[in-house]
Amino acid sequence: MNNKLAILNGSYKKALGAILLKEFPHLATLAVADVLIDPSGKTGRVWLSTTDEILKTVEQRRGDIQNQLKKHVVTRYTPSFTFLLDDKYLDRIDNLFNEIRHED
Numbered sequence: 023m024n025n026k027l028a029i030l031n032g033s034y035k036k037a038l039g040a041i042l043l044k045e046f047p048h049l050a051t052l053a054v055a056d057v058l059i060d061p062s063g064k065t066g067r068v069w070l071s072t073t074d075e076i077l078k079t080v081e082q083r084r085g086d087i088q089n090q091l092k093k094h095v096v097t098r099y100t101p102s103f104t105f106l107l108d109d110k111y112l113d114r115i116d117n118l119f120n121e122i123r124h125e126d
Contacts, residue, residue: 030097031057037094038068041087042080052076055108059101066101069108081105 035057046052052072059066070077080087084103092100 030059033095037091041090049076063097063099064101066103067106068103069106071108077105077107
């Protein structure tokens with residue numbers, strides 16, 4: 023990945039984190055795990071560390087979130103983001119539950 027895309031990915035990750043915190047302050051289990059923008063800058067993927075229910079809620083508000091992104095990160099195109107569930111988050115939760123079971 024070239025340096026420009028890496029900087030853009032980082033900028034969108036930071037901006038999305040701020041927007042999601044503002045839009046969903048009551049959801050403590052919501053965090054941006056990673057952002058990957060394609061080289062054209064028109065589409066991107068966002069991995070969220072959260073649950074399926076919260077992911078669906080975020081996906082329903084995708085238009086509002088993308089409109090707010092225009093104010094935070096100024097580029098020629100605002101990417102159309104696809105929100106995905108970060109599998110690593112679920113693996114960590116499973117590991118914690120397994121540790122609790124083994125302690126009992």
